[in-house]
Each structure stands twice: as structure tokens, then as C-alpha cells.
Amino acid sequence: MRNHLLCFLPMLLAAAAAHAGDGVTASDAYARATAPGARTGAVYLTLTAADRPDRLLSVTTPVADRAELHEIMQMEGMSHMHPVDALAVAPGKPITLAPGGTHIMLMGLHQGLAEGSAFPLVLHFEQTGDVSLSVAVRAAGAMPAPAHDHHP
Amino acid sequence: MSTVRRRLLIGGLAAAGSASIMVPLSDLWWPGRPVPDPVPWRQVTARFDLVNQAGRRTTDRDFAGQLLLVYFGYTFCPDMCPTALSVMAAAMDELGEPLAGRVQPILITVDPVRDTPAVLAGYVGLFHPRLIGLSGTPAQIARTAAHFHVHYRKVPAADSADYLMDHTGFIFLIGENRKIIRVFGQFSAPDDVADAVRRQLTPEPAP
Numbered sequence: 001m002r003n004h005l006l007c008f009l010p011m012l013l014a015a016a017a018a019h020a021g022d023g024v025t026a027s028d029a030y031a032r033a034t035a036p037g038a039r040t041g042a043v044y045l046t047l048t049a050a051d052r053p054d055r056l057l058s059v060t061t062p063v064a065d066r067a068e069l070h071e072i073m074q075m076e077g078m079s080h081m082h083p084v085d086a087l088a089v090a091p092g093k094p095i096t097l098a099p100g101g102t103h104i105m106l107m108g109l110h111q112g113l114a115e116g117s118a119f120p121l122v123l124h125f126e127q128t129g130d131v132s133l134s135v136a137v138r139a140a141g142a143m144p145a146p147a148h149d150h151h152p
Numbered sequence: 153m154s155t156v157r158r159r160l161l162i163g164g165l166a167a168a169g170s171a172s173i174m175v176p177l178s179d180l181w182w183p184g185r186p187v188p189d190p191v192p193w194r195q196v197t198a199r200f201d202l203v204n205q206a207g208r209r210t211t212d213r214d215f216a217g218q219l220l221l222v223y224f225g226y227t228f229c230p231d232m233c234p235t236a237l238s239v240m241a242a243a244m245d246e247l248g249e250p251l252a253g254r255v256q257p258i259l260i261t262v263d264p265v266r267d268t269p270a271v272l273a274g275y276v277g278l279f280h281p282r283l284i285g286l287s288g289t290p291a292q293i294a295r296t297a298a299h300f301h302v303h304y305r306k307v308p309a310a311d312s313a314d315y316l317m318d319h320t321g322f323i324f325l326i327g328e329n330r331k332i333i334r335v336f337g338q339f340s341a342p343d344d345v346a347d348a349v350r351r352q353l354t355p356e357p358a359p
Contacts (some may be wrong), residue, residue: 032234035227035275039314042230065312072232077191077303078318079232079338099235100338106230108312140278141238 022050023128024089031106032099033115033140041113043067043104043121043135044144046096049089054127056087061121061135065108072100081105086126098144113137191301198222198330200260200296202286205273210286212330219255219333219352220326221345224302226263226317227275233259234279235338236323241280242342247349252282254353259285262304262319264293300324327352 029045041064047056059067069084084102089095097103104121113119115137123131198220204210212220221240225233240257247255259276261267264287267275272285288296297304304319323336325348334348 033278035271035278037271037274038227040228040230040316042234070231075318077320078305079321080307080318081231081316099231099238103231107309107314140234141241141280143235143238143242 024049024054024125024131026123026131026133029133029135030138031113031135032142033137034112036112038112039109041106041109043106044097044099046094047089048094049091051091052127053088053090054125056123057126058124059104059121061119063110063119064106067104067106069102070105071102115139193301193332193335196300196332198326199299202288202292202296203269205269205276205285207269215256217328219328219349221255221257222260222324222326224260224262224297224319226261227267227271228263232321232338236321237279239340239342239345240323243345244280244282246342246346251350251353255349257283259283260296261287262293262297263317264288264290
């Protein structure tokens with residue numbers, strides 16, 4: 001068994017080297033401004049996997065105690081926020097976290113998020129590893145631009 | 153079901169629901185339970201007796217002659233409430249004057265313990281200058297929400313005091329007679345809300 005694994009090792013290393021710098025990229029990351037004393041916030045962004053599937057496992061940021069993936073589910077007549085374990089990203093299928101859907105929730109915000117400011121955030125992926133980015137804080141009611149469907 | 157598809161499903165159902173006065177919630181809201189009758193929002197006459205963000209007693213009678221856009225939410229809400237309030241704000245801006253002056257957007261908190269008038273004062277202005285926030289005692293809020301058939305419950309956080317709230321997330325368009333005209337889901341387009349207001353405020357053209 002060990003010999004077989006060793007045979008594969010150079011291939012894996014070559015593959016890893018070839019894909020260095022690839023993996024998942026994050027774009028258009030923004031948060032909404034909060035009231036000054038707010039303890040929760042939300043981050044939205046788009047994830048694009050270059051050429052292999054990956055999973056977003058966790059998120060960290062210095063501006064909050066915790067950052068978690070949450071989705072909104074309907075339960076018993078109410079909208080309910082439900083933590084998501086991991087977010088799978090497949091090549092060719094970018095995922096956009098947007099208001100009203102799955103989003104990164106910031107909990108234990110150390111201070112309110114002011115419109116016009118920015119803060120750092122790190123996404124921890126299973127394959128790609130850590131992806132660092134800067135999150136722009138937009139207006140409290142900021143909504144994503146409407147998507148343009150190019151399908152005929 | 154993939155996350156994206158689930159979102160589209162919820163969004164599609166909410167959009168479909170928002171297109172009718174009687175939202176067919178039975179399919180959406182009660183998985184595994186006997187299907188109840190649709191929530192009788194037609195029978196609701198909007199009433200509230202609460203306190204606004206300036207600490208002043210505010211009732212439905214304070215807005216005579218105006219339509220009301222009412223949303224039940226809370227300031228700790230990181231995603232859904234800013235989304236709904238943003239829809240309301242965009243609808244107000246889309247209407248423009250003088251029609252916007254005939255509509256009063258209102259946030260009623262489902263979390264009166266944390267959302268005191270002072271907290272609401274620092275929050276509503278983030279969305280629209282005309283948006284007012286109403287709070288009250290837990291009993292007053294409970295009575296008001298029950299009257300609107302709005303449900304809410306506290307969701308404790310695992311390792312902190314920062315709880316979240318589950319809550320019914322609809323935007324109510326209420327007529328001058330205080331009857332609920334339309335119920336909008338949070339995925340509603342501001343244009344749809346503005347159109348509904350316009351139809352209510354603009355007299356029918358003569359045949």
C-alpha cells in the first residue's frame with residue numbers, strides 16, 4: 001500500500017505545483033453598514049473555483065469574535081438562520097453569497113461597521129488553503145446589482 | 153438540494169407568494185405538519201399602540217390618511233431585516249414625492265429587550281429618513297405581533313449572550329382603512345411594492 005502511495009506522490013506534487021496560485025478566488029466582497037453598537041453583521045461575496053472543486057470550511061476576521069456560514073430556512077412560519085458546515089465550490093459554477101441567501105455572518109462584532117470603511121477577512125478552503133481579502137463596507141441597505149442572464 | 157437551488161426555490165416561492173394577497177404559506181411553512189388554512193391576513197385590521205424611537209407613544213391613529221408599510225424585525229438581524237428594510241426604502245425612493253409622503257414605513261421590533269427606542273433611533277436612519285421604529289414592553293410587542301399573525305422566537309447563541317430571533321419576515325402594505333392590502337416577501341422587488349402603493353393611491357382612470 002505504501003509503495004502505491006509513494007508512486008502517486010510525485011504526480012500529486014506536480015499537480016499541486018501546476019495549480020499553485022489557482023484554486024478558489026473571492027471577488028466583490030462587501031458587508032453592510034451596521035448601527036454603531038451592533039454585534040452582528042453579514043458579508044457577501046462571489047467564489048470562483050478555477051479548475052478543481054473545493055470547500056469553504058471556515059472564515060476568520062479580526063473585526064469579530066466569530067464568522068460563520070449561515071443560510072435562511074423557513075420553519076414554522078418564521079425565517080430561521082441555520083449554520084452551514086461547509087460550502088462546496090465547483091469549477092465553472094461560481095457561487096454568490098447575497099442578501100437573503102447563504103451569507104457569512106459575523107458574530108461578536110467588536111464595533112459597528114461604518115459605510116466606506118473596509119476590514120480584512122480570511123477564507124479557509126479545504127484545498128486552496130487560506131484566501132485573504134478586504135471587505136468593503138457599503139450602505140446598510142445595500143443590495144447586489146441585478147444579475148444579467150445571458151442565456152438565450 | 154444545493155444551496156443555490158434552495159435559495160432559488162425559496163426566492164421563487166416567496167416571489168410567487170408575494171404576488172397574491174393571500175400568501176399560500178401552507179406548503180412553505182409547515183413541513184411534516186397537517187396543512188392549515190392560509191393565514192387570514194385579510195381579516196387583520198392594523199392596530200398598534202407602541203413607542204417610537206424618540207420615546208413617544210405612537211399608535212396606528214397617528215397616521216390617518218396614510219398607507220403603512222410595516223415590517224417586523226430586529227436590529228441584531230444581520231441579513232434578512234436589512235434586506236427587507238432596503239426594499240421598503242427603495243420603494244419609497246422609487247415612488248418619489250408626493251406619493252411617498254402618503255406612505256409611512258414602519259419597523260416594529262420583535263426584540264424589545266435589546267431594541268429600545270434609543271437603539272432603534274441609531275438604526276432606522278441607516279435605511280431611510282422616513283423610516284420609524286417602534287418598540288414597547290415585551291407584552292405590548294407580543295400582542296401587536298399576534299394581532300398581525302407574526303410569529304417570532306428567541307434563538308440562543310451557543311457560547312454568547314448574543315441571541316438571534318426567528319421571525320415572520322413579510323412586509324405588510326396597509327391601506328387607509330387599516331386593512332392589509334398586500335403581503336410582500338423579502339425577495340420582492342422595490343418596483344412591485346411601489347406599484348402596489350401607486351395603484352392604491354392613484355384613482356382609477358374614468359372608463
